[in-house]
Amino acid sequence: MKIGIVCYPTYGGSGVVATELGKALAKVGHQVHFITYSQPSRLDFFNENIYYHEVSISSYPLFQYLPYESALASKIVNVVINEKLDLLHVHYAIPHASAAFLAKQILKTKGIHIPFITTLHGTDITLVGKDPSFEPVVTFSINESDGVTAVSESLRQETYDEFEIVNKIAVIPNFIDLERFKKLRKDHFKIAICPNGEKLLMHTSNFRKVKRIEDIVKVFHIVKQSIPSKLLLVGDGPERSSIEMLCRDLGVQDDVRFLGKLDVIEEVLSLADLFLLTSEKESFGLAALEAMACEVPIISSDAGGIPEVNIHGVTGYISKIGDVEDMAKNAISLLQDENKLAEFKVNALSRAKEFDIENILPMYERYYEEVTSKSWKFPNFGE
Numbered sequence: 001m002k003i004g005i006v007c008y009p010t011y012g013g014s015g016v017v018a019t020e021l022g023k024a025l026a027k028v029g030h031q032v033h034f035i036t037y038s039q040p041s042r043l044d045f046f047n048e049n050i051y052y053h054e055v056s057i058s059s060y061p062l063f064q065y066l067p068y069e070s071a072l073a074s075k076i077v078n079v080v081i082n083e084k085l086d087l088l089h090v091h092y093a094i095p096h097a098s099a100a101f102l103a104k105q106i107l108k109t110k111g112i113h114i115p116f117i118t119t120l121h122g123t124d125i126t127l128v129g130k131d132p133s134f135e136p137v138v139t140f141s142i143n144e145s146d147g148v149t150a151v152s153e154s155l156r157q158e159t160y161d162e163f164e165i166v167n168k169i170a171v172i173p174n175f176i177d178l179e180r181f182k183k184l185r186k187d188h189f190k191i192a193i194c195p196n197g198e199k200l201l202m203h204t205s206n207f208r209k210v211k212r213i214e215d216i217v218k219v220f221h222i223v224k225q226s227i228p229s230k231l232l233l234v235g236d237g238p239e240r241s242s243i244e245m246l247c248r249d250l251g252v253q254d255d256v257r258f259l260g261k262l263d264v265i266e267e268v269l270s271l272a273d274l275f276l277l278t279s280e281k282e283s284f285g286l287a288a289l290e291a292m293a294c295e296v297p298i299i300s301s302d303a304g305g306i307p308e309v310n311i312h313g314v315t316g317y318i319s320k321i322g323d324v325e326d327m328a329k330n331a332i333s334l335l336q337d338e339n340k341l342a343e344f345k346v347n348a349l350s351r352a353k354e355f356d357i358e359n360i361l362p363m364y365e366r367y368y369e370e371v372t373s374k375s376w377k378f379p380n381f382g383e
Contacts, residue, residue: 013287070102186270202275292310
């Protein structure tokens with residue numbers, strides 16, 4: 001099958017999932033065409049079945065804001081015609097679903113039918129999509145999609161609750177590549193960061209406000225008073241400067257390291273004793289799943305789809321959003337009990353294996369076949 005994938009090329013969850021899905025599809029023989037404004041950050045290997053088409057926008061003085069959606073739709077039309085695509089799979093509703101719909105209508109005038117699937121990833125629904133300036137377009141684009149998937153049951157239900165959706169939404173969860181994400185022997189790195197045998201706590205994200213990274217620092221501040229420990233913060237974003245200031249205010253700046261964006265995140269995850277995820281909005285919790293694959297238990301909030309990944313009392317602990325005291329208490333109890341910590345590490349890996357890409361990829365392939373052969377039928381893998 002020839003598949004066009006439209007996504008954001010950044011480090012965010014939707015771009016990561018779209019890229020990894022495309023790479024997996026290419027490995028099993030599908031021809032995959034990425035259509036976006038720059039090469040996806042994880043498109044880091046060569047495969048004869050992978051193609052990249054850059055969306056370029058000409059600068060014109062009339063436009064205060066460059067019309068990316070129109071340029072994207074035009075590029076999609078061009079790629080579909082020249083590469084004879086069978087299907088479009090767009091990730092993140094805004095603006096990809098509406099651009100795909102426009103491209104589909106243009107192609108229809110040329111006698112070409114191209115079905116498109118929209119995958120909802122989270123903030124395109126929970127935050128951006130609810131904005132009155134976007135909501136009508138989001139609702140229309142979802143309803144006009146030939147197939148719709150959501151990465152968790154929580155996101156699926158929230159979409160139905162918040163929007164007037166008449167289309168069926170299939171739940172196909174996010175996935176993990178266990179060949180890449182696995183515990184690596186990096187003891188020398190651990191010693192360099194924790195020279196006196198301290199416990200290592202870790203978080204990775206794009207440092208947006210919704211991630212509540214201030215809660216992570218507050219949890220660490222409490223944990224450190226009971227257990228010698230260090231904190232690694234991986235990623236970057238708009239909240240970094242305020243988080244650095246909070247570290248200084250709490251007097252933990254010497255025990256917190258900001259590593260910025262990393263491509264080999266699995267190497268750092270292998271060092272951690274606990275992974276912290278305190279988000280107030282989280283459609284799935286891909287960062288947590290990557291940590292679990294590296295045998296790291298999770299201390300998390302109960303936001304969105306996180307409880308569908310992190311099992312309370314088995315792979316980690318779950319607290320109410322913003323309950324820093326409870327998160328710290330759970331972290332301390334686990335770090336103080338080496339036997340339970342070892343048990344949770346085993347459980348975390350076992351749970352991660354359920355989301356192995358080898359288990360999830362066939363679900364997408366079946367869904368693709370359903371949509372391309374009978375566009376009116378939308379099987380729900382979440383039921």
